Structures are given as C-alpha cells and as structure tokens.
Amino acid sequence: MKSVVIYYSLTGNTSLVAKMIAERIEADMIKLKPEKEIPSTGASKYFWGGKSVILNEKPKLLNDNLNLEGYDKLIIGTPIWAGSITPPINAFLSENVIKDKRIFLFATHSPGTNTNKCFAKMKEKLTRNRTYETVGFEDVKKMSAKELDDKVRKFCKAITE
Numbered sequence: 001m002k003s004v005v006i007y008y009s010l011t012g013n014t015s016l017v018a019k020m021i022a023e024r025i026e027a028d029m030i031k032l033k034p035e036k037e038i039p040s041t042g043a044s045k046y047f048w049g050g051k052s053v054i055l056n057e058k059p060k061l062l063n064d065n066l067n068l069e070g071y072d073k074l075i076i077g078t079p080i081w082a083g084s085i086t087p088p089i090n091a092f093l094s095e096n097v098i099k100d101k102r103i104f105l106f107a108t109h110s111p112g113t114n115t116n117k118c119f120a121k122m123k124e125k126l127t128r129n130r131t132y133e134t135v136g137f138e139d140v141k142k143m144s145a146k147e148l149d150d151k152v153r154k155f156c157k158a159i160t161e
Contacts, residue, residue, distance in 0.1 A: 003159065004027055004030060004071045004074060007029075008092075013108040014079050014107075016140060020152045021075055028071075057091075066092075066096060072101065074102070074104070076093075076106075076122065077105070077107065078118070079108050080109040080110075100129065101129045103130065104131070104158070105134040106134070106135050107135075135151070
C-alpha cells in the first residue's frame with residue numbers, strides 16, 4: 001500500500017510531525033500551500049487565522065490538481081485554529097473527491113484544546129472513507145525529543161498495521 005502525508009503548517013509544528021511520520025513509514029509528502037498566506041507571527045496571526053476559520057474560508061491552493069489515485073492511505077495533518085481545521089485543510093477536503101481511502105488524522109495544538117471538534121469536522125468531509133486513527137500532538141515545541149518520537153512511533157504503528 002502506498003501512503004501520503006498531506007498537511008498544512010504555518011509555524012513549523014505540523015511540518016515537523018508530518019516529516020517524522022513520512023520518514024518512519026516511507027510515505028510521500030504534500031504540503032498544502034495557500035496562494036495568500038496569513039502572517040506567521042504577532043497578534044495578526046491570531047486575528048487573521050481566527051477570522052478565516054470562523055468565516056469557513058477555503059483559500060485557493062497553489063497545489064491544485066492533486067492526484068491521490070495512487071495512494072491507499074492518506075495521513076492528513078493540521079494545526080488546530082479556533083478549535084477547528086485550518087482554511088487550507090478545509091479547502092483541500094472540500095475541493096477534492098476523496099473516497100475509498102484509509103484515513104489517519106493528526107493535529108498539532110496548544111494545551112487544553114479539545115481535538116474532538118477538529119477531527120469531527122475532518123471526518124464530516126471524508127465520509128466516503130474509513131478513518132482508522134486520530135492523534136493530537138499538544139505543544140510540540142515543549143515536548144522532549146523522546147516524547148515526540150514515542151508518540152509519532154505509536155501513531156505510525158497504527159498506520160502500518
């Protein structure tokens with residue numbers, strides 16, 4: 001079975017986890033790139049990011065025409081913004097017909113965030129597939145290398161079984 005890690009990352013947390021997963025399971029990687037990126041620092045990051053989520057925005061992605069036919073497993077990762085998926089992930093899930101795939105979801109988030117709402121929103125858009133595993137990575141930059149590696153390893157074990 002061929003696998004691909006599809007993700008969006010603004011500050012690098014989700015990118016780090018995606019890379020670790022892809023390396024461990026020897027998967028391809030697709031980083032979603034919006035045509036217009038929001039600021040990655042300061043208060044404007046939270047303002048524009050939160051506004052985008054609340055308004056259910058779906059930005060134009062630079063990587064359009066994604067061909068997912070050759071993949072059996074999709075590992076999809078997102079940061080959690082305002083309790084939900086990021087606009088680039090929203091655009092990807094809304095604009096691509098994804099069916100009959102084995103789905104694995106991960107999210108990076110700040111402490112105290114409830115990941116269930118985010119994963120439920122992703123699953124709503126992936127109803128023609130089966131979701132096997134979800135995992136949240138809380139405060140990635142504060143995790144020890146061992147703690148992060150152990151969590152990635154456990155998630156990857158579920159993917160490869």
